[in-house]
Amino acid sequence: MEGSSKPGAVRGARSKREWEQRTLREALRHQPERPDSFTTVSGMPIERLYTPEDLGPDWSYDARLGYPGEYPFTRGIHATMYRGRLWTMRQFAGFGTARETNARFRYLLQQGQTGLSVAFDLPTLMGRDSDDPLARGEVGREGVAIDTLADMETLFESIPLDRVSTSMTINAPAAVIFCMYLAVAEKQGVPLAKLRGTLQNDILKEYIAQKEWIYPPRPSLRIITDLMAFCARHVPLWNTISISGYHIREAGSTAVQELAFTLADGLTYVQAGIEAGLDVDAFAPRLSFFFNSHNDFFEEIAKFRAARRMWARFMRERFGAQNPRSWMLRFHTQTAGCSLTAQQPYNNIVRVTVQALAAILGGTQSLHTNSLDETLALPSEQAVTIALRTQQILAEESGVAHTVDPLGGSYFVEALTDRMEREALDYIERIEAMGGMVAAIEAGFPQREIAEAAYRYQREVDEGRKTIVGVNRYRMDEEARPEILRIGPEVERLQLERLAQVKAARDERRVQRALAALQQAARGEENLLGPMLECVKAYATVGEICSSLVPVFGTYQEATVL
């Protein structure tokens, strides 16, 4: 009983269990905990308190964390992180015609944005022309309409391609659009070796989540490995694939599923590259990632940190990569569109701020903050400015960018990071037991897991077990409606006219010759990028180029899973 006789003496607990018995039990008697379920937005249970005991006996700083800029990069891929350079503020934009999007790009660059990010319309994303019957009503609505090289020339008019980095969110027809970008660079006199940017080019997550595909998975992988090989030789600074969890999460997955399926997709691309005869260190440094940042602050931070550590280990241990750049998981983040509400839309600014902060504390390399009006329509200029200012305030006023990985060593964050890793590894093992991601997709496995999680989440919201402010609690009758951006029907008409003009002016024989050569290359082993570039320069359309490969590659039909 030493020490306890002295009045006012404080003696602390020596273990969590002791604390529970000594202090907690009494505290709970006076003040029971709230009846809420303490789980993350993904349903992962969260403990009342985390202590060194929660890290387990084999936890070691060197093995689990290490130093920033060093393997396994848990604390970040750069030694100085944001003290050296802030993340790239990159707002995704695109609507209407190439002319309108070009104006938005120039506005964003003037406002201090540091990289471009192109949103394409649905017909373009599906490899279809604006005059395709299925494109009716969709032209220029969700992004910019690109039919031929002529549109791409307008899109980047007066934007020197050696001075911006451009991210292009395009997948099934990614190689075609990339060839157009190369052709524009050539016309501007910019050497290909100077081009910097990212192509999303992640077809696997299309089958899993976003559902914009043309060909089946296996020939699609061939186009991707051709592109990786081409870039390794000619466009060395280009990020060839942005392996994306974003859409997986938007489709309703949990954070662990997002992490697991994205890394499993990444492993598939690396394996495909190696099987195509490429040296892993020749292409792996140009793979990058793209994650979602959802509402649950710590779960997201843990996800980003776990992702870096897992990828580093896979690359070094499984694939034997030697170049440290091959081990580094570099990633872009976008705040979660699916978390925003149409109700009381100004509240979305706050949600986006919290999500953006999680991405920054998770060590993102670039960030898109969603605009408050995105559940209503494409963002207005005012809304997109607030979203950009949110990043600038976090970067320059909040102080969070002053030190590297400020949450590293938090018992909670480290325990959660370990748990995300463990659960994601379980998923990856299950996928590999099925024969890998392509086989798992063909069996509908990730699709089913996501649909299940989405339904579970919706029920929790509908039953009030998860609170969404303004939707199932704190509702209001009168709501302020922001001004939204409207895309008029004239966009479709203008784009159709333009397409007709380009088709009338081009050398039709050159187009047909180039398309035939591309199809011929597809039947053999030749890299498709060269012949594709010829098609683009002949002003063949996206639809013509994509459909010329259908007789060789076939089309994809999804086995619908409910």
Place this chain on the structure above:
Amino acid sequence: MVQERPLRLLVGKVGLDGHDRGAKIIARALRDAGMEVVYTGLHQTPEMVVETALQEDVDAIALSILSGAHNYLFPRVLELLRERGAEDIPVFGGGIIPEEDIPGLKQAGIKEIFTPGSSTRDIVEWVRTHIKPRGWNTDAPQERT
């Protein structure tokens, strides 16, 4: 005593839009509420949707559109239903649809539009109240083929 048969609904994704989270959730919620649901899968043309609705003999069509093409696609489905003499099949839907577009869509004949934040309970409730088995006549139930 005649037992009312369960409602039979088509849940469809029309156009190039691949966002199927909402459509799948609605399909499941309706099914869990005891209704029969035919889900079309993705990338359907208005013609395909109408064809399926007729073949499957559904009581209503629910369409999900998040691509901004609703002002073209919804009216087009209604037009095709009229052409096929099936304008008695009610059509409702949901998605990213600006408030201002809703009156026009309703005027065109869309029965209801559910926007983001709608709960599946409200949607199920709405269906129960507003959709009736088509061609169901309590005097002569056995005539249904």
